[in-house]
Every structure is written in structure tokens, then in C-alpha cells.
Amino acid sequence: MSHVCITKVKDPDIYNAVKSCFSEIITDELLNGVRKILIKPNLLNSSPAHTGVTTDLRIIESLIGILREKNIKEIIIGEGSFEDTEKVFKALEVYRLEKFGAKVVNFEEDEWIVVESPLKLALKHFHLPKTVMDCDLIINIAKMKTHSDTGVSLGIKNLLGCILKRERMAGHIMGIEKTILDVFSYLTENKRMVSVIDGIYALEGRLGPANGNPVKMDLIIAGTDSVAVDAASVRIMGYSPERIRHILLASGFGFGEIENYEVSGESIENVKRRFDMPPRIPSFRSYLLSYLMEEFFKKIPYPKFEERCTRCESCALSCPIGNITLINSKVNIDEKECIGCMVCIEACRRGVLDYRVQHELIYGVGRFVYKLVLRGD
Ligand code: SF4
Ligand code: SF4
Structure with a gap:
């Protein structure tokens, strides 16, 4: 064992x-x-x-x-x-x-x-x-x-x-x-x-x-x-x-x-101690179902604390699909193209970026029902 x-x-x-x-x-x-x-x-x-x-x-x-x-x-x-x-x-x-x-x-x-x-x-x-x-x-x-x-x-x-x-x-x-x-x-x-x-x-x-x-x-x-x-x-x-x-x-x-x-x-x-965890996107053993969930509830980054930004470009250089540009010294993320990989969040040491879950309202209601009915975490 x-x-x-x-x-x-x-x-x-x-x-x-x-x-x-x-x-x-x-x-x-x-x-x-x-x-x-x-x-x-x-x-x-x-x-x-x-x-x-x-x-x-x-x-x-x-x-x-x-x-x-x-x-x-x-x-x-x-x-x-x-x-x-x-x-x-x-x-x-x-x-x-x-x-x-x-x-x-x-x-x-x-x-x-x-x-x-x-x-x-x-x-x-x-x-x-x-x-x-x-x-x-x-x-x-x-x-x-x-x-x-x-x-x-x-x-x-x-x-x-x-x-x-x-x-x-x-x-x-x-x-x-x-x-x-x-x-x-x-x-x-x-x-x-x-x-x-x-x-x-x-x-x-x-x-x-x-x-x-x-x-x-x-x-x-x-x-x-x-x-x-x-x-x-x-x-x-x-x-x-x-x-x-x-x-x-x-x-x-x-x-x-x-x-x-x-x-x-x-x-x-x-x-044990209950950690403050990132929002959980439901996942299943089936790839297709998990993929659909991840697409629907994609996490989209955005610059939450722009005043902290040092224009270091680390986020832009790290994005695997080149989806971030600094226009007029402002971080610009193309939401439509974003694959929600969160690499930019990892790259930013200044805590400028945060993210939101796409279809936030449906996500919130789903989580509430899941917790209430299934008593899941
Ligand atoms: S989440 Fe990924 S794809 Fe989207 S902007 Fe950040 S690094 Fe680029
Ligand atoms: S990594 Fe952070 S500090 Fe650097 S340009 Fe991007 S958002 Fe600004």
C-alpha cells in the first residue's frame, strides 16, 4: 500500500x-x-x-x-x-x-x-x-x-x-x-x-x-x-x-x-486547514464534457489594479497566443481570443491582473445549487 x-x-x-x-x-x-x-x-x-x-x-x-x-x-x-x-x-x-x-x-x-x-x-x-x-x-x-x-x-x-x-x-x-x-x-x-x-x-x-x-x-x-x-x-x-x-x-x-x-x-x-481556493470549474472524467465546461466558464483576465502596473511587459511576453498588448502604456487583453490559460496572472508580479469567470451569473447560481443540494465543496 x-x-x-x-x-x-x-x-x-x-x-x-x-x-x-x-x-x-x-x-x-x-x-x-x-x-x-x-x-x-x-x-x-x-x-x-x-x-x-x-x-x-x-x-x-x-x-x-x-x-x-x-x-x-x-x-x-x-x-x-x-x-x-x-x-x-x-x-x-x-x-x-x-x-x-x-x-x-x-x-x-x-x-x-x-x-x-x-x-x-x-x-x-x-x-x-x-x-x-x-x-x-x-x-x-x-x-x-x-x-x-x-x-x-x-x-x-x-x-x-x-x-x-x-x-x-x-x-x-x-x-x-x-x-x-x-x-x-x-x-x-x-x-x-x-x-x-x-x-x-x-x-x-x-x-x-x-x-x-x-x-x-x-x-x-x-x-x-x-x-x-x-x-x-x-x-x-x-x-x-x-x-x-x-x-x-x-x-x-x-x-x-x-x-x-x-x-x-x-x-x-x-x-488540515481549509484554503481559499480559485473558483472551481466543474470537471469530469470525460474530456469532452470538461472541455465544454471550461469553454463556457472560461476565466478571463483583466487589469484590476492598473495603478500598480510598471509596464514591464512580462504578461505580454508570456502569453502563449500573443493576446496582450500594451497600447498607450495600458494593458490590453483581447477577451474574445483569450484561451483562459492564466499564464499572464502567473507572470504579473505586481498583482495588477485578476480574472472573472465568463457567464458569472450562471456560474454563481450553479455553485449555490450544487452546494445546497449536494453539499459539495
Ligand atoms: S489568460 Fe492566457 S491567453 Fe488569455 S491573455 Fe492571459 S496568457 Fe493570454
Ligand atoms: S506583468 Fe503586470 S506590471 Fe508588467 S505590464 Fe503586465 S500587468 Fe503591468
Whole structure:
């Protein structure tokens, strides 16, 4: 049976919490024959860990110490950020971790190897860095965050940061959940994996994963079944994991357990807290039905706090369909063409952009009836 370990962190005693959690998960059996380990954090941008946006580097520092004790010689920290990775590494002082015996790799400067998706839901082929291809074990250290498009950003979603940026952008056009599944299915079929969720400072709110309110949860959640780890984390965030489509799909394809896993350490009931989540668009196992729902209740961004705008153009440069222009220094979004991917929301660090759900009135009435009649969340 799958196993998820939930550990309470007593700041500043990160090391002991990481050690106690990983002693259950990173066993000698798991490390048997492992020579090279890749640690994949979530370093989306240069916001520090206490904002709830990026992985706490103290977890990585502790983990390196534990792996060195287990005689692992090659430990690599690799990431391809949403923003310029080199600038993010420097701002967050990621290279500082090299003094503990790890090597830091900027995926953007790595050699890229093309692979075939086992599922081919959105991308038939995509590129992975040689560092990812060469490692024997991936320790995926994601952040506990809400996400305006996918509901949450946890372990399965974090692996999307392994592929080329332009393919991530293409994935937003082809369907982000399907793209997540393409990447996750390849990695989970071809690599040993440990999934870790940094819930020391989590992030809640409708504008995640780059903007929102930090929540001090003081938790680390870990296991070797990425689906079970994500499912337990969503339950800790106060919701059913079945409402998160990419987790539901991952379990439906047989990549892990959404329901049947045992928990050690803290119980979910004891640590759970209901997060402020982005509006939920109903999703179904049927692609067609989900697609129709997403089209009808598309999320449309708009500049809510124009006075905060610095005209940095980050939103315009990130939009995968070139749908944003700055006319007379004003952000202009073509609502008709917008595919509702929410990349611009992720790109804007100034909190200028917000979004509304198309057909808001019908959506509101539907949600009200659903809650009242079915008592759903
Ligand atoms: S305007 Fe924003 S939500 Fe619309 S397509 Fe562009 S990035 Fe996506
Ligand atoms: S990313 Fe934000 S601050 Fe920059 S131009 Fe767009 S709306 Fe303005």
C-alpha cells in the first residue's frame, strides 16, 4: 500500500523534521543502486520561501546532509524557472547550496533530449534536460500552493518545470492538465521518484501560484507515490482531491492511489486547514464534457489594479497566443481570443491582473445549487 508521511516542522528545527520524515521514505531499498540524485524544487520566480511561492532551500540543505550520510556522491539541484532561471538562482542564493556538496544546474543551459510521451494526450514528444535523463532518482520538492488554472500546484504539476519553456507554453494551448499528465507519465514510468511537498509556508488565494497569501502550515509531506502525496496534500488544504483534474486523471491512468494510502506522522484531520481556493470549474472524467465546461466558464483576465502596473511587459511576453498588448502604456487583453490559460496572472508580479469567470451569473447560481443540494465543496 502507498505510504504518505506528514511531519510537523518546529521552526527552526528543519533538519530534524526533514530527517524524521525522510528516514521513513528514503530507505536503503529505494537507494539501492542509486548513484545520481536530482532534487527538483519549485523555484518559479525569485520570491522567497516565506511568501509561499518557492521551495524552502533549508529543506534542500537538510536533505543534502542526509543523502551525504547515505554515501550518495552525486546530488544535483536542477530547475527551469518561469522567469529567467539564472536571475532566480542568484536572487534566491541557490548556488550557496553547492558548498554542502551538491551541484546546481540551470535546465535552460542544459543539453535537451527528446522523449516520447507514453500517453500523448497533448504533446506527442517533448524535451527533457540531460540532467533529468541521467539521474537514477528524482526527489521532487514542490510547494503547497493554489493555482488559478489547475486548482493546486503540488508534486505532479511541479514536474512540468522539467520540460522546455516553449513546450510548457504550447501545453497551455493544447490543455495544461493533459500536458501535465504527458510529462508526469513519462517520468513516473522511467524514474524512481520521491515526492515532497513543502508546506512550511504554503500559498492560498485565487491568484496562485505566483501571487496570493502565505499560510504558515509548518508541514512537510512526502512519499514515493506522487498521486497519494498530492491527494493527501489536497485533503490537508480542505478539499477532495477528486476536484483536481490532473490528480484525478493520474489516478485514473493507474499512476498512483488517490484514496488507498496509509498516513504516518500527523493525521490529516489534525493538520488540515481549509484554503481559499480559485473558483472551481466543474470537471469530469470525460474530456469532452470538461472541455465544454471550461469553454463556457472560461476565466478571463483583466487589469484590476492598473495603478500598480510598471509596464514591464512580462504578461505580454508570456502569453502563449500573443493576446496582450500594451497600447498607450495600458494593458490590453483581447477577451474574445483569450484561451483562459492564466499564464499572464502567473507572470504579473505586481498583482495588477485578476480574472472573472465568463457567464458569472450562471456560474454563481450553479455553485449555490450544487452546494445546497449536494453539499459539495
Ligand atoms: S491573455 Fe492571459 S489568460 Fe488569455 S491567453 Fe493570454 S496568457 Fe492566457
Ligand atoms: S506583468 Fe503586470 S506590471 Fe508588467 S505590464 Fe503586465 S500587468 Fe503591468
